Amino acid sequence: MTRISDRRLELRHDPLLTEKVVYSVGPQHPSLPAPVRLVVQADGELIERVTPEIGYLHRGVEQLCARRSYAQCAALLSRCEWLAGANADYLVSAAVEQLAGIEVSVRAQWLRMLVLELSRILSHLFWWGQLGLEAGQITAVFWALREREPGLDLLELLSGHRWHHGWIVPGGVRREPPAEFYGGLARFSGRLREALEHFEEFFSDNAIWVNRSELIGTLNSDYAQAHGASGPVLRASGVDHDLRRDAPYLQYDRVSFSVPVGEYGDVLDRYQVRMEEMRQSLSIIAQCVEAIAHLAPTTGGAGGPARSAGEDGGHGGSPHQGIEVPAGEAYIAVEGPRGELGLSVVSEGGPGPARLHLRSPSLYHLHLLDELCRGYLLADLFVILGSLDIMIGEVDR
Amino acid sequence: MSIELIGWWLMAAIAVVSAIGMLSARNPVHSVLWLVVNFTSLAVIYLIHSAPVLFAIQLIVYAGAIMVLFLFVVMFFMSPQARQWLRPALKGQLVLGGILVVAFLLLIIWGVGASGMGIVFNTPLIEGASLATDLTAGAGMGDPRPLGWWLFSNHVLPFELTSLLLLIAMIGALMVARDLKSEGRAIVPETAPVVSDEDDEQEVLA
């Protein structure tokens, strides 16, 4: 498929001197996943400026975290990244481990990787359905949720929770996956592999969709890098950058996967990059399962958590609630579903962080909107928004 | 009094009222809509006069297409709150206009009377015919074929000329609307000037 030029329309001086329109999209709007307000200044339907107004979902999470234990931080942060809460769990655990110098068993690392990739897939599936809605395709979301459901069941099998599972804890993972987990995972992967082919038929071969997405909302690589884009958005713009490969954590340097890169940075590229990422994640999951099968469970079950306080955790007290983390600073970043999700922790000793900051990709991507939408039509705004996969919970913390 | 005659008087009354409404409405959108009502009642009058084709054409072309375009344009400029009252631009305009209206009215009455077509006043409307038979028989003006035949054989030149005239008018309007000097120049290159949203918020509050 060759694409010739940018389809951005030139903003021109309006000879009739007609009034500009200001659309206030949100904070409540059917297309917005969560409350945020976009002030869209347009010449008719031609967008001139988009100003995101954020803060409608501000919960003061970072401030709250400064007064909570690490376990509670993980729970709070997973409410910011609710489609892939495992990332937040991992970030907090990795920060604690780095500060306290805890070694995590190899098996636990593989297990963590497995769950992180699984949540990437689940998040992307949700994104796919949402994008369908934004493009006026009302069936996609149900197809996506249908495939997503068995994945959530798997997570529930692991931890008893579907969204905010808290399965990754400092020192390892909470418990060994039950035996039926792997069977379910194989079924889920097989099904999804097939479903993805159907999904492609749904969108990729659809002339209307290609027309709506090709060279729409283009983002060039310089602008993307200068403005802090990361993850699929950055890769779709042609920048070959993936933390899993370029700054490997866990056991990512021991799996083989390819990093899909786009060329034009348009909606179609972002779409294709994410679709390919799902396939790559499936392959990583398969490799994880294989690696785990060759590693015997360590004593204490699954390279279990550093059980410094209380053997079973139980209610109220998390197993690592009593961890005394030495003073220091740590920055942990993962390649989340939406981009580089980073956590900066300042510890002054004690059971909780003194200061904590989440680097959320959605915040950066939301502010790309102005550049991405200028010169496109109002209808494109929503498709572009959908292609960025913005999570308001990350934007407003 | 036949049902046709009742219908005729009703439609005539509606036509007159809507014409007055069109003139006196203070919001142009209302004027347009009064005109639509007027055209529709005229269409029904055609129907009563056993000319269903004229009825349909009046409905499609005037009430449908042309007035929708009118509305399209007027809607852009008028908010539902707008109330405008055009002041006469010339001195004595209203008086002169009134005289002309009366003169025109007299002319029409004279013309109708002289032509012996004083249908309403002299003879009962549509002797012996009823709406139902006309509609089903497709007689006289009810048949589209003679109309089409006339239009596309005898009058094909004026017909085509009219379309040409409309085309010229359309191109002319486009040329007027386009400012050739600023053509192709991006005036808003990187960042567009911010239009304040305050007006809207005040509107909402008001």
Next chain:
Amino acid sequence: MPQDILLILVRGVILVVVCLTAFAYLTYLERRVLSWFQWRVGPNRVGPWGLFQPIADGVKAILKQELIPRRADKVLYLIAPIISFSAAFTMFSLIPVGERVFLTDLPIAVLVFLGLSSLAAYGVILAGWSSQNRYSFMGALRSIAQVISYELGLGLALMVPVMIVGSLKITDIGNIYRAETWHPAYLFVLLPAGVLFLVSAMAETARIPFDLPECESELVTGFHTEYSSLKYAMFPMGEYMGMSAMCAIAVHFFLGGYLLPAIGGVDLTNWVGLIVGNPDAVWGPQEGYWTVVSLSALGLSTTLTFVAKTLFLILIFMWIRATEPRFRYDQLMQFGWKVLLPAGLVLVFLAALFVVLMPDLGGGAQSTMEVSMYVPR
């Protein structure tokens, strides 16, 4: 005269009752069909198989609180839903549903149909303009542009069978599909015209992928964003009736109307007509009772055929709604003006050529002969 008025009233009541019921169950059907596409169950709780769901929906719509924006143009705001609702219903009254089963069968039905479909646009426009909301206004603007553009394709597609038959009467056009008047050569113009008509009709009734006047992801719900309660419900009513009317017209023009299919060159309608419609020929002279029975059998069988064909087209509309994403506004306009309109013009040209070159076929020849009687002296 009074009995005429009574008859008109009775017919009107029948129309409204049938249409309202049809509307209610079309919403039900659409929800069920969409849920089959989307791997869910759909409404199945109210009554057997959820069949009372439309009633519950209706009650809910009526009982909802009624909100009128303070700054709206109240009169127009109230009139708008009535216009779009009644235009669609009137449209339906033009359409014969079976052999000798119709409310009206006007000789200019096609023209009135086109007129009504353009009048229906007023409802949408006024709703958008009067409710003082930018989303509504934008929806109204899009709607006008869309209706104007696609009306052309619609009209041109309808003109093709009209030219071939040489009549503007719906039953005349349906009759072309009878075994004795049918010729396979018609397919060359009628088939593309039918496709053109369906696409234009989809746009005219603002269904996905052409649902820009009310596209949810952009304009909240477009022109009826500010409507609530029963007034809101009247828009979908008009929309569904408009869609059904379009499908019904398409059935008459391109799918053989209410005629039963012909098998092996033998028109089944004629068989039904022969056996029960004309009992004298089969069973000898009978009394009035038998005539009534036979006529109703003919009427019933053709009506059912017609309903089945219309439902088939409606299901296609629903199928498309479930699978296609939405056009962008400018793409829609381009499609209308640069693809559909030229295609329609070419088709009309072909149809004219057809009528001139093959005057022996169908009603076309007849009409030219008839017209020649009007040649001015």
